[in-house]
Amino acid sequence: MKLNGTLLVSEAYVTPIYLGNYSKVKVQANGHAQWFTIPAEAAGRTMTVNFPKKGSFTVYDEEGEYPLNYSIVSGNNKVTLPKGGTIVFSGTPGSEFTITMK
Structure with a gap:
């Protein structure tokens, strides 16, 4: 759904981040960010x-209002x-992010 020029997504389409030690996330060909x-x-x-x-990527708190890490501002790639928080990965279409979990 679009609202005042902003594209919104239903929570039903936001899935949990993969918890394995290693994974990849890719920005969609249409440029839409990936939320988890x-x-x-x-x-x-x-x-x-x-x-x-x-x-870039951003990690939000449980309320989704306060970014705990915004990589462009912090320059930090660890968080x-x-x-109960959320994560968003954004960039140019096809941008790929490599994720490790410990």
Whole structure:
């Protein structure tokens, strides 16, 4: 749905982040960012993201209002995941992010 020029997505389409040690996320060909929830069992784990020059990621708190890490501002590619938070990966179409979890 679009609202005042902003594209919105239903929570039904936001899936939990993969909790394995290694994964990849790719920005869709249409340029839409990829959103993920942080399941309770991921809380406290450290996520490290290698991201492209024209890409970024943001981790939000449980309320979705406060960014705990915005890679463009912080310059940090590591973050401790909060319980119930969300993660968004954005960049140019086809941008690929490599994720490790510990």
